[in-house]
Amino acid sequence: MRTVAVLGAGKIGEALLSGLIAAGRDPQSLLVTTRSGRAAQLAEKHGVRAASTAEAAAEADVLVIGVKPQDIEPLLVSLAPVIRPGALVVSLAAGLPTALYERHLPAGTPVVRVMPNTPMLVGEAMSVMSAGSHAGPEDMETVRELLSAVGSVIQVPEAQQDAVTALSGSGPAYFFFLVEAMIDAGILLGLPRNVSTELIIQSAVGAAKMLRETGEHPVALREAVTSPGGTTISAIRELENHGVRAALLAAIEAAALRSTELGAAHR
Numbered sequence: 001m002r003t004v005a006v007l008g009a010g011k012i013g014e015a016l017l018s019g020l021i022a023a024g025r026d027p028q029s030l031l032v033t034t035r036s037g038r039a040a041q042l043a044e045k046h047g048v049r050a051a052s053t054a055e056a057a058a059e060a061d062v063l064v065i066g067v068k069p070q071d072i073e074p075l076l077v078s079l080a081p082v083i084r085p086g087a088l089v090v091s092l093a094a095g096l097p098t099a100l101y102e103r104h105l106p107a108g109t110p111v112v113r114v115m116p117n118t119p120m121l122v123g124e125a126m127s128v129m130s131a132g133s134h135a136g137p138e139d140m141e142t143v144r145e146l147l148s149a150v151g152s153v154i155q156v157p158e159a160q161q162d163a164v165t166a167l168s169g170s171g172p173a174y175f176f177f178l179v180e181a182m183i184d185a186g187i188l189l190g191l192p193r194n195v196s197t198e199l200i201i202q203s204a205v206g207a208a209k210m211l212r213e214t215g216e217h218p219v220a221l222r223e224a225v226t227s228p229g230g231t232t233i234s235a236i237r238e239l240e241n242h243g244v245r246a247a248l249l250a251a252i253e254a255a256a257l258r259s260t261e262l263g264a265a266h267r
């Protein structure tokens with residue numbers, strides 16, 4: 001099995017490590033780097049190996065870049081002189097185009113841009129990959145194999161990655177936000193917090209399973225809950241009155257725009 005290094009193992013990097021280990025990967029085949037002592041803590045916690053950029057580049061077949069867009073340039077500058085020919089670079093960073101990596105790294109380095117999400121912690125990631133100009137079908141297969149251990153994987157043209165980032169990259173945060181607000185509604189109605197939390201989480205999981213397993217359109221599923229003259233339609237009227245649909249359209253559009261801006265800052 002290939003050695004994988006996560007350069008910049010923060011929240012998403014740790015989610016990837018945990019997910020891979022939970023899926024059966026040997027922690028010793030995983031290297032991690034951070035700027036601070038966090039890599040040593042991750043080594044202690046997960047049994048992975050802490051390394052420097054140079055050590056990771058010397059050993060790993062796949063280099064996963066998990067730093068924030070603002071931190072990418074110093075990392076690429078330190079990686080360029082030590083990267084091995086043939087090493088595959090996988091970027092998880094929002095907004096950053098593969099061309100940025102290709103510009104800094106030795107000519108011909110294969111780069112794959114991936115937008116994952118944090119449910120990879122529980123094996124339910126949505127990971128979306130795009131090929132850079134030197135990444136061939138074998139490289140894409142390597143990335144697909146790696147990420148399919150922690151969830152679903154699809155491939156799209158790189159031009160769609162800002163939209164993908166806004167939808168599935170940030171998507172879990174919208175659901176958490178919604179769940180948080182719905183739990184508060186239970187508090188408003190006088191339910192104990194633990195009861196409200198259990199009701200909403202189980203409803204969220206049940207609704208998600210129905211979406212996945214029935215194959216029904218979300219409108220049909222919602223209509224089946226919405227009895228004539230009943231409770232649900234009273235709630236739906238308020239959601240429409242408060243512009244929740246328009247708010248979601250605007251919010252997701254803003255996220256995509258921000259992804260484009262993050263990329264533009266590094267063009």
Ligand SMILES: NC(=O)C1=CN([C@@H]2O[C@H](COP(=O)(O)OP(=O)(O)OC[C@H]3O[C@@H](n4cnc5c(N)ncnc54)[C@H](OP(=O)(O)O)[C@@H]3O)[C@@H](O)[C@H]2O)C=CC1
Nearest residue numbers: 008009010011012034035036066067068069071075093094
């Ligand atoms: N969080 C999410 O849900 C998702 C995040 N992403 C992308 O993942 C990337 C990271 O996000 P996130 O995990 O939230 O951020 P974090 O701040 O949690 O993690 C970034 C990590 O990068 C490390 N780092 C920075 N510079 C270097 C360097 N030169 N060498 C080694 N390590 C370095 C930091 O180290 P230290 O701790 O020492 O400062 C930190 O641990 C972003 O580009 C984001 O767009 C993509 C999909 C989802």
Ligand SMILES: O=C(O)[C@@H]1CCC=N1
Nearest residue numbers: 093094165169170171
């Ligand atoms: O908020 C962010 O910028 C990152 C990218 C997608 C999810 N989190």
